[in-house]
Amino acid sequence: AQSVTQLGSHVSVSEGALVLLRCNYSSSVPPYLFWYVQYPNQGLQLLLKYTSAATLVKGINGFEAEFKKSETSFHLTKPSAHMSDAAEYFCAVSLFYNQGGKLIFGQGTELSVKP
Amino acid sequence: EPEVTQTPSHQVTQMGQEVILRCVPISNHLYFYWYRQILGQKVEFLVSFYNNEISEKSEIFDDQFSVERPDGSNFTLKIRSTKLEDSAMYFCASRESPDGSYEQYFGPGTRLTVT
Numbered sequence: 001a002q003s004v005t006q007l008g009s010h011v012s013v014s015e016g017a018l019v020l021l022r023c024n025y026s027s028s029v030p031p032y033l034f035w036y037v038q039y040p041n042q043g044l045q046l047l048l049k050y051t052s053a054a055t056l057v058k059g060i061n062g063f064e065a066e067f068k069k070s071e072t073s074f075h076l077t078k079p080s081a082h083m084s085d086a087a088e089y090f091c092a093v094s095l096f097y098n099q100g101g102k103l104i105f106g107q108g109t110e111l112s113v114k115p
Numbered sequence: 116e117p118e119v120t121q122t123p124s125h126q127v128t129q130m131g132q133e134v135i136l137r138c139v140p141i142s143n144h145l146y147f148y149w150y151r152q153i154l155g156q157k158v159e160f161l162v163s164f165y166n167n168e169i170s171e172k173s174e175i176f177d178d179q180f181s182v183e184r185p186d187g188s189n190f191t192l193k194i195r196s197t198k199l200e201d202s203a204m205y206f207c208a209s210r211e212s213p214d215g216s217y218e219q220y221f222g223p224g225t226r227l228t229v230t
């Protein structure tokens with residue numbers, strides 16, 4: 001069965017500092033991996049996705065993530081945090097072939113950005 | 116830009132009552148989903164729907180739940196007899212393709228409060 005683990009339910013960084021949000025997955029078959037962001041009182045918005053092409057994936061708002069098969073990880077990074085990055089971030093996995101196409105989410109990481 | 120819409124944004128109901136949550140997926144999408152997020156917990160898959168039938172459902176999606184696409188645009192989730200533990204944010208999502216690499220687009224959610 002597939003699963004996703006996000007290390008750290010809360011991460012706090014200073015404005016301008018590096019953002020690193022950790023995600024590890026478990027899957028018996030090659031997965032597709034996604035990072036979604038949720039701003040307060042809003043739905044989930046896709047930041048980026050890994051679909052078996054380049055292992056370093058660039059997304060919106062300056063975020064990127066690297067797929068490391070040997071470490072079963074897909075950590076999200078941003079070189080310099082902005083106040084507007086404060087939100088909840090979810091890592092999710094979907095299977096290469098999955099007729100239903102469901103997403104399995106991690107527990108989420110709340111990012112706080114201090115001035 | 117096309118978006119998934121959900122109504123109502125907030126629903127308060129008494130235990131034992133029936134509720135219907137409504138969603139309008141993106142018009143050319145063929146795969147539809149419901150997820151829920153209990154406060155402070157992860158986003159959980161409930162059900163996927165394609166070609167007017169359920170593709171997959173989770174163990175949460177018991178006989179109290181049903182989904183329907185009553186016309187060409189709406190996609191509904193019905194909870195027959197609500198329980199306190201059904202209180203959660205319910206997200207609708209849609210996707211264009213069965214390919215698991217395709218993005219799921221999420222609506223803003225309906226917050227269901229069962230008293």
